[in-house]
Amino acid sequence: MIRTARNLSRLFQIARVLARHDALFPLEDVPALRELIGVARAVYRRPAEGRPGQRLARAFAELGPTFIKLGQALSTRPDLLGEEVAADLTYLQDKLQPFSFAEARAIIEGEFEQPLESLYSSFDETPVAAASIAQVHFAVTPDGRPVAVKVLRPGVEQQFRRDIALFYWLARLIERVQPHLRRLRPVDTIATFEESVNIEMDLRFEAAAAAEMSENFEGDETFRIPEIDWQRTSRSVMTQERITGISLDEREKIAAAGLDPVEVITRAANAFFNMVFRDGFFHADLHPGNLFVQADGVIVAVDFGITGRVDHETRRILGEMLLGFLTGNYRRVAEVHFEAGWVPADKSVDAFTQAARSIAEPIFGKPIQEISIARLLGQLFAVTETFSMETQPQLLLLQKSMLLAEGVGRVLAPEINMWELAQPLITDWMRSNLGPEARIKAAVVGTARSLEKLPSILVQAEQAARMISSEGLKLHPDTVREMARQGALTAGRRSLFPAWLPWALVVALLGILLSR
Template identity: 70%
Template sequence: MIRTVKNLGRLFEIARVLARHDALFPLESIGVAREIAALAKLVSRRNVEGRPGQRLARALRELGPSFIKLGQALSTRPDLMGEEVATDLSELQDKLPPFPFAEVEKIFAEEFDHPIGDLFASFEQTPVAAASIAQVHFATTTDGQEVAVKVLRPGVEQMIARDLDLMYWIAEIVEATQPSLRRLKPVESVRAFEDSVTMEMDLRFEAAAAAEMADNFAGDTTFYVPAIDWQRTSKRIMTSQRVAGIPTDERDTVIAAGLDPTAVVAKAANAFFNMVFRDGFFHADMHPGNLFVDAEGNLVAVDFGIMGRVDVQTRRYLGEMLLGFLTGNYRRVAEIHFEAGYVPADKSVDAFTQAARSIAEPIFGKPMQEISIARLLGQLFAVTETFEMEAQPQLLLLQKSMLVAEGVGRRMAPDINMWELSQPLIEDWMRSNLGPEARIRQTVGGVVGTLEKLPKIIDDGEKIAAMITSGGVRLHPETLAALAGQRVARRSRMTVLMLLPWALVVILLGLLIGN
């Protein structure tokens, strides 16, 4: 009861802000808070300038950190918000007024039991950036290293926790009262959002993500990750190497520096492709404020608070899906959706093939530079209602990242399609991971894994047999009779099963030697 009253009060506050910006449509559409929305309309003066998505973005910015992050998450959900609103929300800037330097000094004292002066020779009091979760100051360490220091915003953990409880409350009501929306997994989507922001609440996690990505790109001079100063990093403070560069939305500045925008976009495309398909670990917030071009035309990334992972099997599904679209094999695109479990098994593969064609053909009829793979995936997810497809929260972050990366590419080189520039990498990856050689390697690997387990299986079987014969395991008489009757057939099947892996190894080795 207390939770309900508390969340109703907070919901009314939110509704008033949404009403003031004429952006109540999200609450009105889910059928949970229509009465609250109607009341908020009556008591609020409205600002109706701009498209619905732009008005919603302004309202979310006013509501603070949780809702800025929520807006960014909703920008990945054209199935929920509509394509135009989702696109407008993708432009939502994560900027807030800075908090006082006195708070920074207090946090340092609490985290390190030392004042700032013991750790840094100089520390700029005015932040260079202030976002919803943290702000960044430039400093110089006592050993002369120039660094950037990220400090968590005071009280942000409590604000996020309060609003997460509200989001869960609404999601639970939606699942209980709106059967048609259950396939969108509102509770699971809130949980995915919570996982993302929880990682941002501990800057040690961000530091670890930066270090992991630096390891993944070790030796790659085209994409750089600043080094972490672990001795000056804690839960609420992260210190990293200071870097400089041109924001990736400043095309004219890049050209004035004597750099080639097309080469920059190619490097961005290759870096993103390597993150997703090679490493399965990607930067999920590569907007121009987090991605810079250095003096040599290489990319420098910062802010590793929002990261995504893609497991090997999902990468294979995505690779085959991409290959199917690029080659016009829509039947295979449909089959992959069924194999991955994205579409219920009782739906028609033929009908989904037709839907995939209807989405892709108009896009691929355009000039290459106008083709958006991210938009294609977004439109594909838009057919979810027709085919009762469940939402895939693990793919939403990837879809958002593709949209952001494409936006960077289009601003830097408007006439170039960034995915086309990475075509050699795509072809190499598909040949290595989807070709016959890869399938043989995977099959051999599976067989070898089975063979490695055989001694334990046999040993366990012998132990169980010994226990049965010695009376260590008591079985029902009917079970014993059934076992006796099936013993001969089972022995025959076990012999075949024991020999089958060896036969496969011989056949596969023959294929490999023959090739």
């Protein structure tokens, strides 16, 4: 009861801010909240400019770090708020007022238990960036290396814990009072959001993500990751190589530096494709502030607080979907969804094929530079209600990252479709993973694995046979009764052994094998 009262109090504070920005619409479909929303709208509503998504973005920015992150997460969910609102939330700026140098010093010295001056020979007191989770200062190490130092924002963890408890309460309330929304898995979505922000708030995880991706791109002469200074990295502080370069959305500066914007965006597209399909591990926050091009044309990515993973099976599914759309084989697109279990088996493959065609054909009728694969995925997910598809949390970050990457590409080279630039990589990957050779290889590997297991299976079968011969076949009383019933049904048939005996042996063997 106390928790409910606390959540309602906090919710009213939030509703007041939303009302001032005329952005209460996300809560309007929850019947249990209508009275609270009505009061907030009557007392606090002010005329506000802009589209609903723009008003909601401004409200989230005022509500602080957790809501900024929530808005960024919702930007991947056109199925929840609509495509226009989701698109507007992608422009939500993760910028806040910086906290003081004294607080930054206290955090760093508390983490390493030594004076700041012993860790860095110089340290800029004014941060170069201040975001919702942390801010960044430039510094120089005692051995003369220029570095960037990321420091966690004071009190952000406590604020996040308070808000995430409210989000879970709201998600459970929605699932209880709006059963038709359960397929959107609001509780699972909040869990995914919580996991993502938890990782962001431990800078050691970010450092590890950067190091892993650096290993994945080792030897790549077009894309790289800054080196981590592990001796000056902890839960609340991360030190890494300082990067100098031009942000990828500064087309004029890139051209003035003698670099070809098309070549730059080609390298970015190839890097993103390799992250997703080659490695299954991708940077999920690829906005222009996190991508730089150096004087030699090498692209450098920073800020690995948000990363995503795609397992091999999901990559195969996505590859088949992409191939089906690109070749106009909408039947195969539909079949892949059913094979993956993303669409219930009782739905119509033919109807889903028609839905896939209705989404893709208008898009592929546009000029190549206007085609958005990320938007295509978003529109495909929008048909989920008709076909009772459950939300796939593992794809939310991927969709967000694709939208951000495309946004960068359109600024840098608006006449080019960045996914077309990655066509050679796409073709090679599909040939290697979806073609006849790949299927033969998969079959050979599967057979080899089965053969590897055969000796242990034979040993276990032999043990089972000894157990049966020495102790007798032990069956559950219900099984014995069912066997007796079946025996009565076949009593008139002449047979060397009861009809049920082979099945009983199989059941017994499976029980023994599965219990080991």
